[in-house]
Amino acid sequence: MAQVQPVQPAQPQQHTTVIINQPMRMNPMQPHPLRDWSTGLFGCFEDVGDCLFAWFCPLYYCCVLSSKQGDSCWGPCCVPTWPTVFRSHIRGVHSIQGSICNDCMVTNCCGPLALCQMSRELDNILKGNPRALPLS
Incomplete structure (x- = not known):
């Protein structure tokens, strides 16, 4: 007769995960890593005419800026916080780092x-x- 041996429960296998590279800080809506603005905040000497236009006619300049993006002029005219919203929109669409607070x-x-x-x-x-191109 054959002897019956008791069945031992299988040992769970242990898995080890090794992280080789740290994940990059990315915008979850964009496949590209976040980048900086292509020009600095104080780069007005690159376009003195536009800078003077923005200083003396900011509302009209906002309408011109809105049209560059293909939006209407109603946003700048009707939404008091439009520059903040538009800056955040540009950052999100073009993978520029920053925050809404900034x-x-x-x-x-x-x-x-x-x-x-x-x-x-x-x-x-x-x-x-x-x-101004996304980082790859």
């Missing part, structure tokens, strides 16, 4: 400078400037 501080403390920076950013994106 956008709020920049647009409220340095409004015309922020408008000029957003305009230069959109111009650089439209021209295909390498500084």
